[in-house]
Amino acid sequence: MTSRQPTPGPGILERLSAPTHRQDRLTHVEVVPARRARYADWPDFVPPELVAAWGARGIERPWSHQAEVARAAHEGRHVVVSTGTASGKSLGYLMPALSGVLEARKRGGRRGATVLYLSPTKALAQDQLAGLHALLPGDGGPEVRAATHDGDSSREERDWAREHGEYLLTNPDMLHRSMLPGHARWARFFSMLSYVVVDECHHYRGVFGAHVAMVLRRLRRICQQYGAEPTFVLASATVADADVFATRLTGLPVEAVTRDGSPRGRLTLALWEPPFVSHQGEHGAPVRRSATAETADLLADLVAEQVRTLAFVRSRRGTETVALTTRRLLDEVDPRLGQRVAAYRGGYLPEDRRALERALRSGELLGLAATNALELGIDISGLDAVLVAGFPGTRAALWQQVGRAGRGARDALGVFIARDDPLDTYLVTHPSALLGAPVEASVFDPDNPYVLGPHLCAAAEELPLSEEDLALFGPQARDGVDALTRAGMLRQRPRGWFWTDRRRASDLADIRSSGGRPVRLVEEATGRILGTVDPASAHATVHPGAVYVHQGGSYLVDSLDLDEDVAHVHLEDPGFTTFAREVTDIAVVGEDQHRDWGPAGVNLGRVRVTRRVVSFLRRKVPSGEVLSEEPLDLPEQTLETVAVWWTLPSDVLEDTGLPAVDLPGSAHAAEHASIGLLPLFATCDRWDIGGVSTAVHPDTGQLTVFVYDGHPGGAGFAERGFGAAASWLSATREAIASCRCEDGCPSCVQSPKCGNGNEPLHKAGAVRLLDALLAHAPS
């Protein structure tokens, strides 16, 4: 079967885009040339028995970036490696970490060496442990006592890890809730800690990132208490400014290794834009064909050409739709082909998943539609082509998915199919944003007072907080401690601040949420709690009548009880999705940073946002057609957060030639598009941020467009918008100007969450306002 397979590349792409009705859809083709491996010698400090162990696993020599990371860490320099998928980031930290443990053993004596490995998920830690066992099976060769420590560990396993563990694999949650508060019992482990590995660290962004930054500071303080000063090694997907991010996350100076020495085959990346198919959008706006429908067509064509293809689809339902549609299309050609396509999603039993993986590897299956594979921990390689239906949120994730294509040195094909929204449309029409140097940065705000406070309490419970400790927790720590003391949560004594409350201080912070009491989702029939939602987003996501997708399953919300913080739901897939719409007011509390762009101004500061969810839209799946808008009666919510805003004075507005009546619509359109584009720079989701625009704002006296973080205290997104304002707002201008619609559509200025029903919107006016703003922007 393999011998008949063609090499995927430009040839196949030509055939995919050949039919006349498809000719406009291919917006860009980029051939990323093959790269040869760059090798390095094993660093001198790696003992021969480890070199032999890796040799037995087929690793003859490290790639250059792996050796670079290993040497930096061995010399005690904190380092972050930021390279592509499958570039073997783990070897970089395993060399110094395992060498250190074995070296300490050889030296003998009481003082050994330990390693703490942190991953954002339990599953990844377990994979890593399996990898360690495979590398060091212990049959006469070198041994390292490794264990995972997570919510599933038994009491015996925990005791063993505490008493004997040398390489402990856990997550920030366990560190926060169990290991740091119980540090006395982990004294042996912490006192010998030589390396802290923070894997997949780009996941620690937004509010979660701020929590993890605080947990790492608490860890450093505990280590210091036991006389240890571990070296931090971080691993990240390719993002902009990995060193800046890692430095913020750890609070330590971190250097970055970004030159990837791993080899790869030639990759042809195609960008694909579905056509406008109807005028059924809001106010008669044109609507594009769905990315799912388009993906099914392409998958069918590739399978018909015998190209082994994986299609990534954002939702479970989308996955099923793509697989079913592809099968139907193929059945019309050759029924035997239809059987070689399947769907792959969460919720399958492990044995079913393994069977699918095997079938794809053997070539028995040719096409597979899958939800994000990394979340599922699937093991699929050996593909020829990857289709990505809709931007997966970050550039790093897109490259990770496309990187699944290519077997060894074989050529590979990747196709990114845009959805009908501003960011996807911008990306397929501005390929340099995907192909050039990364502009997206993992961001968070380590000084968020809502995050800082609970961690100061937790730290004080672990060990009384001294004056010197405050520097570790940042410039806001002093104010934070004073406020907590006034509130009676901390008590000041000569030896520092003490936690004197009876509660467990670590319970004050839920590191996976952004503060406040989370709203629980309870399944009506069973009483089972499915999960929780942040209070700040509950009105918009679990209002009565909302369709809530949880682990791919679709639930309908029956009621939202705001006194009890409970939403009652039942399992149902009604065939539509819902979008909450909210009206918003904003007041400036304080301006923290300001930049003049000629007569215009760009600002960052604290704001008070008053929001009310007023209605929701029902949209048909998969066409996106609006079925109805239903009113809602929910109370106002206020949010103290951080915003970026820009202003234009009236004389500049006059120069634009826009009549006063068009100013509100122009500002509103610019606001919507800028919210759509910020995720490209700030690794957030458009649902994490909100906006307000007005022709004259009472606090600025000028035309003002605000974009704010949707989390109490801010999540770093608005701050990143301020820092990257010129690039971000230029991209916003480009996204609007290059959209081929006439008067605005979901691909440019219409927003699915607009509380004003996408009115008024003035597409051309938005471009003129942004031109006036950007005229004096720094290049």
Ligand SMILES: [Zn+2]
């Ligand atoms: Zn448009």
Ligand SMILES: [Zn+2]
């Ligand atoms: Zn709006």
